[in-house]
Amino acid sequence: MSGFGKPLKIALGLAVIAGLIIVPMNFNRYGLFILSQWAVMSIAAMGLNLTLGYAGQVSLAQGAFVGIGAYAAAIMTTHGWPLPAAILVAIALSFSVGWVLGYPALRVQHHYLAFVTLAFSTLAFLVFRNESWLTGGIYGISNIPRPHVLGIATNKPLPFYYVCLGSLAIVSVAVWWLIRSPWGRAFMALRENPLRAQSLGIDTRRYTLMAFAIGSALGGVAGALYAPLTQYIDPVPFNLSLSLDLLMMVIVGGAGFYFGPFLGAMIAVLLPEWLRFTEGYYLMLYAVAVMGLLIWSPTGILGILDRYLAERRTKAASALRAVAKSRLETAQ
Amino acid sequence: MSNLFDLLVAGLATGAIYALVAVGFTLLWQTSQTINFAQGEFVMLPAFLMLAAMHAGAPFWLAIILGILLSMILLGLGFKLLLVDPMMRHGVLPLAIATMALAIGIKEAVKQFFSAEASPFPSIVPTGDVSIFGHAVSLQSIGVLVVAILAVLGLTTLLNRTSLGHQMQAAAQNPTVARIIGVPVERMILLTFLINAFLVALASLLITPIYLAKFSSGEVLGQAAFIAAIVGGFNQVRGAIAGGLLIGVLDNLAAAYVSTQYRAAVPMIFLIAVILFRPQGLLGRAEERTV
Numbered sequence: 001m002s003g004f005g006k007p008l009k010i011a012l013g014l015a016v017i018a019g020l021i022i023v024p025m026n027f028n029r030y031g032l033f034i035l036s037q038w039a040v041m042s043i044a045a046m047g048l049n050l051t052l053g054y055a056g057q058v059s060l061a062q063g064a065f066v067g068i069g070a071y072a073a074a075i076m077t078t079h080g081w082p083l084p085a086a087i088l089v090a091i092a093l094s095f096s097v098g099w100v101l102g103y104p105a106l107r108v109q110h111h112y113l114a115f116v117t118l119a120f121s122t123l124a125f126l127v128f129r130n131e132s133w134l135t136g137g138i139y140g141i142s143n144i145p146r147p148h149v150l151g152i153a154t155n156k157p158l159p160f161y162y163v164c165l166g167s168l169a170i171v172s173v174a175v176w177w178l179i180r181s182p183w184g185r186a187f188m189a190l191r192e193n194p195l196r197a198q199s200l201g202i203d204t205r206r207y208t209l210m211a212f213a214i215g216s217a218l219g220g221v222a223g224a225l226y227a228p229l230t231q232y233i234d235p236v237p238f239n240l241s242l243s244l245d246l247l248m249m250v251i252v253g254g255a256g257f258y259f260g261p262f263l264g265a266m267i268a269v270l271l272p273e274w275l276r277f278t279e280g281y282y283l284m285l286y287a288v289a290v291m292g293l294l295i296w297s298p299t300g301i302l303g304i305l306d307r308y309l310a311e312r313r314t315k316a317a318s319a320l321r322a323v324a325k326s327r328l329e330t331a332q
Numbered sequence: 333m334s335n336l337f338d339l340l341v342a343g344l345a346t347g348a349i350y351a352l353v354a355v356g357f358t359l360l361w362q363t364s365q366t367i368n369f370a371q372g373e374f375v376m377l378p379a380f381l382m383l384a385a386m387h388a389g390a391p392f393w394l395a396i397i398l399g400i401l402l403s404m405i406l407l408g409l410g411f412k413l414l415l416v417d418p419m420m421r422h423g424v425l426p427l428a429i430a431t432m433a434l435a436i437g438i439k440e441a442v443k444q445f446f447s448a449e450a451s452p453f454p455s456i457v458p459t460g461d462v463s464i465f466g467h468a469v470s471l472q473s474i475g476v477l478v479v480a481i482l483a484v485l486g487l488t489t490l491l492n493r494t495s496l497g498h499q500m501q502a503a504a505q506n507p508t509v510a511r512i513i514g515v516p517v518e519r520m521i522l523l524t525f526l527i528n529a530f531l532v533a534l535a536s537l538l539i540t541p542i543y544l545a546k547f548s549s550g551e552v553l554g555q556a557a558f559i560a561a562i563v564g565g566f567n568q569v570r571g572a573i574a575g576g577l578l579i580g581v582l583d584n585l586a587a588a589y590v591s592t593q594y595r596a597a598v599p600m601i602f603l604i605a606v607i608l609f610r611p612q613g614l615l616g617r618a619e620e621r622t623v
Contacts, residue, residue: 058425104604108611111367111424115562116607119600122555130593240555244369244432251429280444287437291415294430298422 020165025158032157033229038269039164040225043171045249045261047218052247053256054179055211056191057105061117063242064124065094065216069223070233071128074141083147083228090224091217098216102209121243128235140234144227164225171218178214179258187211191256219246252290254302263301337467339584345473346542347580348480352535353557354564354572355487356528361566362504363524366416367428370435371532372554377438378403378536379453379545380446392454400533408529412522435550442547450549455541476538483534484573487527491569500524556583559603565613574615 024035048062069090076086104116128135135141146154147163154160178184186207189197198204227233245268253264271289275282297303353375360366368374382399390398415434419427457475461468491497502510503520511517535553543549556579564575579599586598606614 104608108607111566112562112607112611115558116604119559119603122600123597126594126597248429248432251426255425281440284437284440284444287433287440290433291430291437294426294433295415295418298419298426 017169021162024161027158029157032161034269034273036157036161036164036229037226038265039161039168040222040229041246041249041265041269042168042262043225044219044222045246045253045265046171046175047215047222048246049215049250049253049255049257049261050175050178050187050218051211051215052250053254053260054184054191055187055208055215057102057208057211058110058114059101059117059212059215060114060240060243060247061101061121061124062215062219062246063238063240063244064121065098065219066223066226066242066246067124067128067235067238068094068097069220070227070238071135071141071223072220073224073227074144074233075134077145077147077228078141078143083224087221087224090220094220094223095213095217098219099209099213101216102212105208105212106205118240118243121240125235125239128238135235138234140232141227142232144231144233146228146231160229164229167221167225171221175218176258183207183210248290252293252300254300254306257300257302257306260300260302267301335588337465338469339588340581341467341469341473343581343584344577345476345580346539346584347560347577348477348484349535349539349576350553350556350560350580351573351576352480352483352531352538353553354560354576355484355569356531357557357561358566358569358572359524359528361561363500363521364412364416364420365424365427366420367424367431368528369428369431369554370438370550371557372550372552373435373438374403374407374529374532374550375536375539375553375557376545376547376550377407377442378533379540380442382537383446383451383453383545396456396537399537400530403533403536404526404529406529407532408526409522411529412525416525435554439547439550446547448547450544450546453540453545456537457541472542476542479534479538483531487531488569496523556580556599559599563599563603563606563613565615568613568615571613571615575613578614 024032027035044062044066047065048059051057051059051062069087072090072093073083073086076089077083101117101120105113108116129138131137132139146160148154149159149163152159154163179187186197186202189200189202190204190207190211194204197207223238226237249264249268250261251264252267253260253262267290272282272286275285278285293301297307299306353371356374357368357371360368378399381402382395385395385398386392411434415430416427419430455472455475456479457472460471462471462474463469489497491501499510499515500520500523502513502515503517504524507517510520539553540549557576560575560579561572562575563578564573565571579602582599582602583595587595590598
């Protein structure tokens with residue numbers, strides 16, 4: 001994105017953040033719910049983007065980790081624990097399960113890995129549904145309390161939206177830092193060429209597991225926020241289609257682009273809502289839009305921008321070359 | 333043990349249908365690296381096309397022919413030209429995601445234009461039981477098995493015994509060399525898409541009388557075929573057949589002997605075990621690693 005000037009980029013970023021804080025103030029309950037959902041799904045998609053977009057490990061289990069986080073938060077907060085403690089437990093739990101799920105990735109790659117994670121996703125769903133002593137089974141868990149933040153109750157939609165937005169901000173900064181750290185570079189090396197990464201002395205084994213564990217942990221964070229957002233959870237939202245949806249968000253937004261998950265989650269959460277005026281047709285139109293977008297740009301929305309900027313840079317460079325050439329000719 | 337016998341027959345019958353769907357799935361993968369997440373919806377749709385033809389007044393046999401032809405046009409030709417062709421060169425993942433979107437689109441379209449309710453569907457086999465070794469076996473199970481076996485035999489004969497089949501295999505195994513020796517690779521790929529469309533339409537015809545025609549019925553079926561394809565061997569037609577039968581039997585036995593709650597878990601655990609210990613599938617051959 002080096003095509004824009006730095007001050008312009010900062011101004012744009014600040015405007016978006018200010019917009020996200022100020023504009024929803026007079027939104028109704030439903031609008032705030034959808035927007036909070038966008039923030040939560042962005043966190044989960046960001047985790048998957050780390051695993052898939054940066055480290056190149058296909059996972060169809062992110063929805064299961066959102067489920068693990070959601071159940072951890074729901075069970076703990078309904079038993080009187082505070083939400084931050086529940087979030088920490090959700091992180092620890094999904095991190096360790098994600099670490100274990102990473103082991104198959106050491107053996108198999110690409111579509112095979114996708115199928116292992118797909119199977120895991122279904123198994124997790126069965127556990128959510130069948131272990132009713134823990135998860136409430138098909139009846140789920142209701143009356144999940146919302147937290148007090150700095151002494152302010154967040155029972156109303158607007159304060160809780162700010163909780164989601166704040167969490168998104170914290171996660172965004174952490175991920176931003178992570179992908180610029182040596183770890184992030186190691187992840188990308190893993191994606192681009194695992195053999196070469198290994199020959200450069202990167203412990204590919206550890207980083208593969210790490211990519212899975214960290215990505216899954218973010219799924220857990222998203223889940224731990226999802227539970228108090230809806231205040232009622234049952235197994236249905238955490239079935240395979242959530243994992244597929246999250247994968248779609250990452251690819252549609254642009255896998256491996258930092259801002260990809262934000263845009264992808266926006267398309268997946270907000271676009272169907274905007275299309276609701278078409279009534280029965282809205283999911284059909286959504287499907288057509290996603291297919292059309294992928295045909296047009298298989299690297300997602302940010303792929304379009306990236307191509308445009310690259311084109312502009314080449315044009316600028318060739319213009320410079322032309323000027324230099326004509327100068328040389330006149331000098332002769 | 334009469335129970336076991338019944339379970340095996342029922343398992344083989346559903347397994348044979350899974351096998352049909354799984355074979356189509358592997359054909360698409362072999363010739364064009366398409367992982368079709370909409371394969372289950374591909375099975376769901378033809379039944380509705382046939383129902384629509386019958387609502388328009390066509391007799392059952394004509395509706396079947398129309399349904400199969402329409403699904404070959406839509407799910408074979410249309411799918412390839414509109415979605416796979418533009419995306420094939422961009423790698424496996426974007427195309428796989430696009431087929432996920434396609435699955436949503438097909439489901440929603442059926443829900444919107446036909447019905448959200450399950451509709452009954454006539455069977456091509458008369459209902460009733462026959463006695464085999466003293467066991468009552470439903471004619472439907474036998475009919476499904478016979479049709480599926482005939483279809484699979486026909487397909488393997490086509491692939492292994494005819495020049496056309498050899499050309500298709502060549503196009504799948506090494507498109508560049510196949511092109512050099514004069515195989516019309518593009519036409520062969522199109523042919524596999526048409527065969528896949530034919531197989532799913534056939535599977536639709538066989539399975540819909542048992543499970544009713546419903547917009548959401550593709551999800552379970554697609555997943556089962558998916559697992560069957562991987563378990564058997566993603567790159568082998570006979571692997572997909574074995575995988576389909578195996579998953580069908582396993583699923584029925586699990587429902588009876590494990591628990592109805594965790595029956596879906598058994599094929600999944602089996603799948604994970606197969607991928608970890610024999611990633612190429614039970615009958616598959618290892619794919620060369622591309623670096």
